Every structure is written in C-alpha cells, then in structure tokens.
Amino acid sequence: MSTHTAAPAALTDEAPARRPHGSLRRRQVIAAYCFVAPFFLVFLAMIVVPLFYSGYLSLFREQLVGGTVFVGMANYVRAIGDPSFIGGVLRMARFLLIQVPIMLGLALVFALALDSGRLRLQRFIRLGIFIPYAVPGVIAALMWGYLYGPDFGPFAQVARALGLPRPPFLSNDWMLGSIMNIVTWGFVGYNMIILYAALRSVPTELYEAARVDGAGELRVAWSIKIPAVRPALLLTTIFSVIGTFQLFNEPNLLRNLAPNVIGVGYTPNLYAYNLAFINQEINYAAAIAFLLGFVIMVVSYVVQLSAQRRERRS
Amino acid sequence: MTSRPLAAEPAARTRVEAPDAPRRRRSVSGRPNVILTIALLACVAYFLLPLVWLVVASTKSNADLFSTFGLWFADDVNLVENLRDVFTFQNGIFAAWLRNTVAYAVISAVGAAGLATAAGYAFAKLHFPGGNLLFSIILGAIMVPTTALAIPTYLLFSKVELTDTPLAVILPSLVSPFGVYLMRVYADGAVPDSLLEAARVDGASELRIFTSVVLRLLAPGFVTVLLFALVATWNNYFLPLIMLNSPEYFPLTVGLAQWQATSAAGSGSQALFSMVITGSLVSVIPLVVAFLFLQRYWQSGLATGGVKQ
Incomplete structure (x- = not known):
C-alpha cells in the first residue's frame, strides 16, 4: 500500500529498522497490539478477573441471617x-x-x-x-x-x-x-x-x-x-x-x-x-x-x- | 540462515544443522559403560512396570484380577470382553467421555497455541509501548495456582450460565501464560529481523508478514505449545470436576474417577474394577502415542523453556 514511503529506507543496506518511518512504526505498534489483544482479552477474562473476584469474595461472609456481609480480613484471620x-x-x-x-x-x-x-x-x-x-x-x-x-x-x-x-x-x-x-x-x-x-x-x-x-x-x-x-x-x-x-x-x-x-x-x-x-x-x-x-x-x-x-x- | 547466531538457538534445533557449524555433538566420550547402563535400565523398570501392569491387568477378567499374579497374564485373555464392557456400560457413556476429552483437548490446544503464538511473536519482534509491562504481568500469572482461579471462575460462569457446558472447560484452558513465554523465546531465535x-x-502489511512468513518459521514452536496445551487439557481433572455436573459432558479423567469411587465404595458390581483398569489403559494410549511420534517437538520445546531464563 504505502510502498513509496518505505522505498528510501531500502536504499541503505544496513538495518533500516533503526530509523523506521513514522507511519511504518505506528503501523507496527498497532499490529503488535492486535497480535497481543486476543490473548490478553482471554487472559483478562480467565485469570485477572477471577483473581480479583476471588480477592473480593474473600472479604465477605455469608450469614444465615442478614445475607452476605463485609467482614474485612476476618476470613484470613480465621x-x-x-x-x-x-x-x-x-x-x-x-x-x-x-x-x-x-x-x-x-x-x-x-x-x-x-x-x-x-x-x-x-x-x-x-x-x-x-x-x-x-x-x-x-x-x-x-x-x-x-x-x-x-x-x-x-x-x-x-x-x-x-x-x-x-x-x-x-x-x-x-x-x-x-x-x-x-x-x-x-x-x-x-x-x-x-x-x-x-x-x-x-x-x-x-x-x-x-x-x-x-x-x-x-x-x-x-x-x-x-x-x-x-x-x-x-x-x-x-x-x-x-x-x-x-x-x-x-x-x-x-x-x-x-x-x-x-x-x-x-x-x-x-x-x-x-x-x-x-x-x-x-x-x-x-x-x-x-x-x-x-x-x-x-x-x-x-x-x-x-x-x-x-x-x-x- | 544457518550462519546467523540466531539459528543456533536451542529452539531452532529441530532444523537441519549446518555442516560448517559443528555445534553439536561432542564426540561420544568414552566407551559405553555397562554398569551405568544396567543401573539406568533398573530405573526404567520402575517407570515402565506400572504401565506393564496396566496392560496385563486390562487383559484379565475380574476374577483373574484377584486370583492371578499382577505382572503376568492369566490363562484366558479377556481384553476384548473388557473393552466391550467399557464401551457399553451405562449406555456407552465411556465413548462420550473419550469424544469429550478429544474435543476439549484439541479445541483448547489449538486455541491456546494460536493465541500464544500471535502474542509471543509480538512480544519478541514488534516493540510497542507497554510491552514489557504486559509481558511481566503474564509471566507473573504462571505462579497463580489454578485453585485460586477455578473457584471464582466457577462462580462467574454460574452467573452467566456457563457451568455444566463444554465451554466451561474450554474457555479457561485457552490461556497459557507459559505458552506465551515459550513462543516469545522461540520467536526471538527463529524469526530473523532482516526478513521482517x-x-x-x-x-x-504486518498481518500478511505474520501469516505468510512468520507462521511458517514458528511452526515447530507452535506444535510444541499445542502439544503441551493438549496434554494439560487432556489430563485436567480439577476444572472439569467442579464445572460439570452432567456425566455426558465429562472428560475421561472425571468419568473414570467416578467409576473408581463407585467401585471402591463396593456398591456397584465388582466388574467395575476391570472396567476402570481397561478404561484407564484406553485413555493413556493416545497421549503416549502422540508423545512417541512428536518427540522432536516436545524435546526442543522443553529445551527452549529450560535453557533460557
């Protein structure tokens, strides 16, 4: 697509990566996020969210009367x-x-x-x-x-x-x-x-x-x-x-x-x-x-x- | 490619070695040591005999199981009858378990390996802001015990009515932080920057580079992560145990454990013993075969993970 923008870089033989063109660089960053995103979404949903939820749950206690109440660190003390x-x-x-x-x-x-x-x-x-x-x-x-x-x-x-x-x-x-x-x-x-x-x-x-x-x-x-x-x-x-x-x-x-x-x-x-x-x-x-x-x-x-x-x- | 140091990464070992780069292998130092060999063979016996017992026991009728010596065959071979029992008991539920296990393992493994490959490649080769932070978070997650996750995940799933469905087993199995780590190390060694x-x-475009150039180079790493994710899901017990209630969704591990509990309680017919044993054999064989045929992958994969820090 944007071949012409990248062309000058190709003239120098050694490591064109060191000075990438701005738009090229931006495209790379966007691509990187796109590659990481699918994993990270599942990671968030299956590891981070449950972990925080678990931490949240651990601060409460279910009682016969009065339902679930906040008890702070009581479960940990127990x-x-x-x-x-x-x-x-x-x-x-x-x-x-x-x-x-x-x-x-x-x-x-x-x-x-x-x-x-x-x-x-x-x-x-x-x-x-x-x-x-x-x-x-x-x-x-x-x-x-x-x-x-x-x-x-x-x-x-x-x-x-x-x-x-x-x-x-x-x-x-x-x-x-x-x-x-x-x-x-x-x-x-x-x-x-x-x-x-x-x-x-x-x-x-x-x-x-x-x-x-x-x-x-x-x-x-x-x-x-x-x-x-x-x-x-x-x-x-x-x-x-x-x-x-x-x-x-x-x-x-x-x-x-x-x-x-x-x-x-x-x-x-x-x-x-x-x-x-x-x-x-x-x-x-x-x-x-x-x-x-x-x-x-x-x-x-x-x-x-x-x-x-x-x-x-x- | 072989001339660049990258190709000498352990991850790239599966490729043909360059004749001019005698990295491997030291000339065999000294003659084979007979005593060492015998000692090691004795150890191998410890690892193989239980499996031999499993094979032998699955050829026995329930009566012979009790009356003949465990490590040798009985006079009449009962394997076919046992297999028939295994596959017809409770309306052939074992076949459903086998199917479930294969489905859960394959879907989870392909998904996990795919996600890990894309992410690992990006971490290794595309520098982006926040990359190192994200990667550290992912690495930290390797240490999170599965129980700390399984119970809250169960509660969250039950809110959206996902419990007791195949998805409840598959979704959590799609995340493999270690797979991302492995793929990052692998991509580092296998994908030359100059090619990109x-x-x-x-x-x-970056996507096209990934699909038409990078994926091919990462194929051995992909297969390694796939294989380990496959084993992890195939062997998983805790997650399906808490997520599933309906026996028709069980994988082999949960189903067989249930049969074992029934036979140990002595409530069912005693024939359960030979069925549990034969069923165990059936559930072990696919993975053993997979490991035998995919040796070079898991060996190079473990090398990647273990050598690099």
Whole structure:
C-alpha cells in the first residue's frame, strides 16, 4: 500500500529498522497490539478477573441471617488459625522438602547419565523414563491406588507369597510417602528432559579442557555441568513448588480407597474444594485459595532469591 | 540462515544443522559403560512396570484380577470382553467421555497455541509501548495456582450460565501464560529481523508478514505449545470436576474417577474394577502415542523453556 514511503529506507543496506518511518512504526505498534489483544482479552477474562473476584469474595461472609456481609480480613484471620488449613500447608511443606529434592535429584542424575554419552540404549532409556508424564495424573493415581491395594496389588501379592505382612501403603503413616511416589513417578522424566536439554547446550569446550587436565567424569559433572544448568534447575524447582502446593488429584482419588486417612484438609487445595463445593462456604474458600497463592508466591520468591545469592557467591 | 547466531538457538534445533557449524555433538566420550547402563535400565523398570501392569491387568477378567499374579497374564485373555464392557456400560457413556476429552483437548490446544503464538511473536519482534509491562504481568500469572482461579471462575460462569457446558472447560484452558513465554523465546531465535524488514520494504502489511512468513518459521514452536496445551487439557481433572455436573459432558479423567469411587465404595458390581483398569489403559494410549511420534517437538520445546531464563 504505502510502498513509496518505505522505498528510501531500502536504499541503505544496513538495518533500516533503526530509523523506521513514522507511519511504518505506528503501523507496527498497532499490529503488535492486535497480535497481543486476543490473548490478553482471554487472559483478562480467565485469570485477572477471577483473581480479583476471588480477592473480593474473600472479604465477605455469608450469614444465615442478614445475607452476605463485609467482614474485612476476618476470613484470613480465621484461616491462619484454622488447624485444617495450616495442617495442610505444613504437610505440603514437608512434601516439598522431601519429594522435590528426590525427584529433581533423580532427574539430574538421569540427565547427567544420558549426557555422559556412555549409555547403551540411550533412546529407550530416555523415553522409558519420560513416558509416565504422558499418563494423566488422575490415571496415575488410580493405577497406583490399585498397585498399592491389599487385594490384587502386586506388592501385596508378593508379600503374601513370601509370607510377609503386606506393606500398608494406604495407612496413615505411609500415605504421604505413597503420594510422593506417585508424583515422583510421573514427573521425574519431565524434569529430566528439561535438565538434559540444558546440559546439551553447555558448550563442549568448557569441559574438554577439564578432561585434558585429568578431571574425571564425576568431577566434570559436579564442577562444570551442574553449575552450568543452574537456571534450568531453578526453573524446575519453581515449577515443583507450584505443583506441590496445588496437590489435589492424587489425594482426592486415594481418598476413595482410604477415607479415614485422607481428611478434608489433607492438602490446602482439597480443603478449598471441600469448603466451596461441599460446605458451600464460598467466601472462606476464596480466602483459602488466595492465601495458598500467596504462600506459593512467597516460597517461589525465596527459592529464586536463594538461588541468586548462591550465584553471586560463586 | 544457518550462519546467523540466531539459528543456533536451542529452539531452532529441530532444523537441519549446518555442516560448517559443528555445534553439536561432542564426540561420544568414552566407551559405553555397562554398569551405568544396567543401573539406568533398573530405573526404567520402575517407570515402565506400572504401565506393564496396566496392560496385563486390562487383559484379565475380574476374577483373574484377584486370583492371578499382577505382572503376568492369566490363562484366558479377556481384553476384548473388557473393552466391550467399557464401551457399553451405562449406555456407552465411556465413548462420550473419550469424544469429550478429544474435543476439549484439541479445541483448547489449538486455541491456546494460536493465541500464544500471535502474542509471543509480538512480544519478541514488534516493540510497542507497554510491552514489557504486559509481558511481566503474564509471566507473573504462571505462579497463580489454578485453585485460586477455578473457584471464582466457577462462580462467574454460574452467573452467566456457563457451568455444566463444554465451554466451561474450554474457555479457561485457552490461556497459557507459559505458552506465551515459550513462543516469545522461540520467536526471538527463529524469526530473523532482516526478513521482517525485507518484507516491510516490499510493502507487506504486518498481518500478511505474520501469516505468510512468520507462521511458517514458528511452526515447530507452535506444535510444541499445542502439544503441551493438549496434554494439560487432556489430563485436567480439577476444572472439569467442579464445572460439570452432567456425566455426558465429562472428560475421561472425571468419568473414570467416578467409576473408581463407585467401585471402591463396593456398591456397584465388582466388574467395575476391570472396567476402570481397561478404561484407564484406553485413555493413556493416545497421549503416549502422540508423545512417541512428536518427540522432536516436545524435546526442543522443553529445551527452549529450560535453557533460557
């Protein structure tokens, strides 16, 4: 359309973008907004509006007499003193401290093994570890529920054949560990692929020299490879933090098998769900969900900060 | 194109590598280590055996499930009967669940990938006022827990009578902040500025540049975001669980969880066990196959997201 306006710019060979013609520049800006607008509209409607609405709801309380009244921070005060909520958050904190290091540690070890180039059947191993990620969390929980089960679960069958007591996977003491196992099973491969990809982009020269100097494979892994993939480790850690605090599928499914072990507040998410849809305490549930989001933000931030600190120190 | 550093971005790895740019791959350092291989294979067994169990168990009748060892087949193979049970129980509702899952996942994934591609490209290549602020807001949203959103979204939807409709599951799944992030990183590496400038000099409109030049370059990134959005929707449980009441709208996850609850409560017939197991197998297979065939996409996609910060 406006070819003639752009023509002079074409005469200079080097980077005409640096001094774009005014109308051209304006058209670009308009186009940019048009490209971003569809996403941003849906983003506003599906994330920003619900988020603010949730914050708004959390400031009210529905009463038997008098309808909905403004109560300020009362729901938050109640949540902080609510043993069900706090218990759930603490349980998830424990989950985080035990399961995430195991999962990411395994993922890192597998990624390093794949990257060392010393494996036979590389492709098979990589895919075999990754495939559980393609299994929906609900299906994984359901399947492991049967595997753990006392009747036809293989663990119980083997124990029975050996005359041993069957492992009480779904008991009070074991449940959290059993859930950790399901999550680990599902997500080691996903994290492994992220770390493996990061390892592959480490320039080889970095450690060829170290090898020439006689550093062994382990030493190279520890001093060169792991520091090089720190950004990817940080990313996987933060995703794991977010995922852990939102744990819902596994406990909700295993609840059917062990209703006495998994109570309504086993995880904060389960608690919010039960409050909203079983107890009809929407306002309180909104406050719980909001607080949970806050906890996730704080923990993610702390993780990021401590990673940066370490970066600076080294 | 291969000569420019941009093409060496991890995102662009799927393309053919230039012979003169030996970025990849270090020569295999040392001989295969047998002990390491065996150790890793033992770990692979941990990841695969549950799935083997699922396959084996879905070939068994309900009685054999209880009376034979879980990791080996029973004498008579009952897979066909199980499949028939799965697809005919409750007037064949399982087929509806399967259809719903496919529909929700495909529509959401195409939509999410499309929106993320347009936005990610604009953030990467078209500089506009407020761009960085918008992008930071979108990045921040990655941390918002889905529950904090699902409950208020449910209430908002119920006001406009959207709950218990397919849209209630699809609309929230159209937003993928991480997809925008991924596409921005990808577009940064895959779309050379000089190409855009040349097209502009030729008088092409921005929209035309996007549809005829950029989209082709972004195709691998698009497929990656598509695949992950597909998995996310396929696997989603919480959102459809709270949004839907009518079983005919359920996706597989919610439907199977309901069957499992019924069978665990012991109220229904015991045959539910083998049905839940066989149904689980059926719902796992499509994604496993998709991942096997689209390997290069998800691998390069995860690389993009993980390497860059």
